[in-house]
Amino acid sequence: xxxxxxxxxxxxxxxxxxxxxxxxxxxxxxxxxxxxxxxxxxxxxxxxxxxxxxxxxxxxxxxxxxxxxxxxxxxxxxxxxxxxxxxxxxxxxxxxxxxxxxxxxxxxxxxxxxxxxxxxxxxxxxxxxxxxxxxxxxxxxxxxx
Amino acid sequence: xxxxxxxxxxxxxxxxxxxxxxxxxxxxxxxxxxxxxxxxxxxxxxxxxxxxxxxxxxxxxxxxxxxxxxxxxxxxxxxxxxxxxxxxxxxxxxxxxxxxxxxxxxxxxxxxxxxxxxxxxxxxxxxxxxxxxxxxxxxxxxxxxxxxxxxxxx
Numbered sequence: 217x218x219x220x221x222x223x224x225x226x227x228x229x230x231x232x233x234x235x236x237x238x239x240x241x242x243x244x245x246x247x248x249x250x251x252x253x254x255x256x257x258x259x260x261x262x263x264x265x266x267x268x269x270x271x272x273x274x275x276x277x278x279x280x281x282x283x284x285x286x287x288x289x290x291x292x293x294x295x296x297x298x299x300x301x302x303x304x305x306x307x308x309x310x311x312x313x314x315x316x317x318x319x320x321x322x323x324x325x326x327x328x329x330x331x332x333x334x335x336x337x338x339x340x341x342x343x344x345x346x347x348x349x350x351x352x353x354x355x356x357x358x359x360x361x
Numbered sequence: 362x363x364x365x366x367x368x369x370x371x372x373x374x375x376x377x378x379x380x381x382x383x384x385x386x387x388x389x390x391x392x393x394x395x396x397x398x399x400x401x402x403x404x405x406x407x408x409x410x411x412x413x414x415x416x417x418x419x420x421x422x423x424x425x426x427x428x429x430x431x432x433x434x435x436x437x438x439x440x441x442x443x444x445x446x447x448x449x450x451x452x453x454x455x456x457x458x459x460x461x462x463x464x465x466x467x468x469x470x471x472x473x474x475x476x477x478x479x480x481x482x483x484x485x486x487x488x489x490x491x492x493x494x495x496x497x498x499x500x501x502x503x504x505x506x507x508x509x510x511x512x513x514x515x
Contacts, residue, residue, distance in 0.1 A: 271444070280426075
């Protein structure tokens with residue numbers, strides 16, 4: 217079991233506080249696994265023929281996989297998924313996942329953007345893949361200690 | 362093809378109860394690479410003051426996406442499923458989802474719009490326990506791209 221993370225205290229956090237960067241690799245295997253776990257079996261997430269017929273370059277990741285990984289950054293930071301009371305994001309660009317052994321890498325960053333009524337803060341999130349922003353307008357409201 | 366405007370404002374009956382499984386939460390956490398013990402182990406959850414294992418915040422999509430199928434897959438709506446992409450998603454929690462919760466989802470059609478030739482459908486899904494306690498409201502925006510447009514023009 218991982219060590220218990222102590223939830224950051226509201227008074228110890230300022231606007232501009234950066235969360236540790238999270239990187240997460242996504243390959244075809246991960247898409248199949250997410251499909252099964254979430255129940256989202258949309259064929260564009262695992263079948264090239266259907267993805268390209270839909271006008272996409274290739275198979276793309278589930279937007280909710282990207283948002284789920286983004287919100288994980290906040291959960292890892294505060295140690296408790298129940299601390300997240302709001303989260304959202306816009307799937308700005310598709311995450312194209314090649315049929316190879318390496319896949320692609322998501323880079324998730326978060327910064328405290330606003331201190332709300334004690335003990336809540338708003339964390340703004342961004343996810344990039346290959347240098348391109350794939351998740352925009354993404355934020356989470358978190359209850360701190 | 363324009364969407365059937367009469368769907369705007371529709372509210373669907375609550376879905377059949379869904380029992381949240383402990384292994385389902387673990388499986389979902391695995392799929393996100395989430396190793397937090399609070400989402401795996403009841404003792405770790407209790408150490409954080411929770412009666413049961415807590416699902417990752419985006420877990421609600423397991424219930425809400427299925428429930429939204431009532432609207433999305435209704436042929437009389439006129440949505441071209443083959444060209445639909447998920448554009449936005451939001452969750453607002455009254456409390457987190459936990460193992461063994463028995464939940465229902467009530468879907469409403471909040472918006473049917475056309476933006477730059479693309480059909481835009483906005484749905485909200487209210488997740489409650491079978492006893493009526495509000496757990497989460499999820500808002501999803503889906504876009505059906507007009508032929509010849511790039512996937513995420515906006």
